[in-house]
Amino acid sequence: MSMMIHLSEGEKLSTDYYKSSCPSALDIIRNTIVDKQITSPTTAAGTVRLFFHDCFVGGCDASVLVSSNSFNKGERDADDNLSLPGDGFDAIVRAKTALELTCPGVVSCSDILAVAARDLITMVGGPFYNVPLGRKDSITAKVTDVKGNLPQPTMPMSDLIALFAKKGFSVRDMVALSGAHTIGFSHCSQFAHRIYNYSNTQSYDPSLNPRYAEGLQKACSTYHKDPSMSAFNDVMTPSKFDNMYFQNLPRGLGLLESDHALIADDRTKGLVETYAANQTAFFEDFVQAIEKLGLYGVKTGNRGELRGREQKEERLRKNEFH
Numbered sequence: 626m627s628m629m630i631h632l633s634e635g636e637k638l639s640t641d642y643y644k645s646s647c648p649s650a651l652d653i654i655r656n657t658i659v660d661k662q663i664t665s666p667t668t669a670a671g672t673v674r675l676f677f678h679d680c681f682v683g684g685c686d687a688s689v690l691v692s693s694n695s696f697n698k699g700e701r702d703a704d705d706n707l708s709l710p711g712d713g714f715d716a717i718v719r720a721k722t723a724l725e726l727t728c729p730g731v732v733s734c735s736d737i738l739a740v741a742a743r744d745l746i747t748m749v750g751g752p753f754y755n756v757p758l759g760r761k762d763s764i765t766a767k768v769t770d771v772k773g774n775l776p777q778p779t780m781p782m783s784d785l786i787a788l789f790a791k792k793g794f795s796v797r798d799m800v801a802l803s804g805a806h807t808i809g810f811s812h813c814s815q816f817a818h819r820i821y822n823y824s825n826t827q828s829y830d831p832s833l834n835p836r837y838a839e840g841l842q843k844a845c846s847t848y849h850k851d852p853s854m855s856a857f858n859d860v861m862t863p864s865k866f867d868n869m870y871f872q873n874l875p876r877g878l879g880l881l882e883s884d885h886a887l888i889a890d891d892r893t894k895g896l897v898e899t900y901a902a903n904q905t906a907f908f909e910d911f912v913q914a915i916e917k918l919g920l921y922g923v924k925t926g927n928r929g930e931l932r933g934r935e936q937k938e939e940r941l942r943k944n945e946f947h
């Protein structure tokens with residue numbers, strides 16, 4: 626069954642957008658993504674975070690995929706995006722390459738990213754949902770576009786809520802989407818302040834479970850020398866998309882300060898408790914919120930481009946892509 630979404634006058638996304646122009650598009654994306662996830666299991670989390678960072682900066686338009694060149698520092702090289710793992714980018718590039726062989730210049734990178742994120746979430750245990758298609762890709766991507774658009778783990782809850790609200794996302798959307806931290810990992814630098822020299826009297830944040838805190842201290846012991854050191858976001862089921870992230874929070878097993886804040890703050894605590902008790906409720910709200918995320922700031926028609934073979938060759942000549 627097809628589904629059509631009207632964004633505004635004359636702008637439509639539809640689940641059968643590529644039905645006649647590239648009927649095998651969804652199969653090609655799924656096959657590439659499944660392969661990539663099997664050989665590199667960090668792909669799922671990396672791609673989901675990539676999708677979030679793309680959508681929150683100027684809409685879901687694949688702006689995050691554009692590399693820097695000598696004239697323009699791309700969004701991808703913003704400080705907040707440097708930790709995005711290469712596997713996410715690689716998954717999209719592979720799918721795009723495979724698609725270019727079958728249907729050159731037809732499927733946008735932003736659609737590929739939206740479908741890849743969905744396929745990977747489903748593949749690691751999460752819910753399936755429909756992804757309406759027809760996004761165009763951004764024409765530009767500047768590093769300066771990123772500032773102020775992405776949440777930071779040390780932001781107070783009021784700021785996090787305000788950042789999501791500014792983009793039309795409710796507290797419920799924000800908490801449900803944060804459930805994506807049920808997979809993947811964070812670098813030690815993102816939570817080191819919680820586990821070393823926390824205060825004059827405490828070495829670690831007392832809201833952390835003591836055994837967990839000690840484990841993290843060990844896991845990150847040489848992170849200054851080795852910045853790649855990291856810990857799973859969900860210590861119990863790190864590779865499975867489930868509601869364990871929410872079950873962890875009241876037990877002091879939230880990794881980031883912003884994770885723990887969800888159970889500490891009255892505005893979000895009730896939702897955490899609901900999702901911890903009821904995975905179906907989490908999946909329902911997550912689906913609603915990520916479908917909304919996928920429509921955020923979408924460009925259609927001539928407000929974007931189709932980053933296809935010709936454009937890419939042109940840019941290669943001008944040395945804009947690597």
Ligand code: HEM
Nearest residue numbers: 670671673674677708776777778802805809810811812883
């Ligand atoms: C609520 C505010 C949020 C904050 C403050 C936040 C912050 C972070 C931070 C600091 C990391 C670790 C990055 C690293 O060290 O490599 C991370 C990882 C991650 N985030 Fe978030 N995030 C938020 C919301 C979201 C949302 C809405 C999604 C997706 C829907 C998401 C998906 C992910 C995923 C999947 C990872 C793991 C990435 C990997 O393993 O490569 N996050 N987040």
Ligand SMILES: [Ca+2]
Nearest residue numbers: 679682684688
């Ligand atoms: Ca974007």
Ligand SMILES: [Ca+2]
Nearest residue numbers: 807859862865
């Ligand atoms: Ca999990």
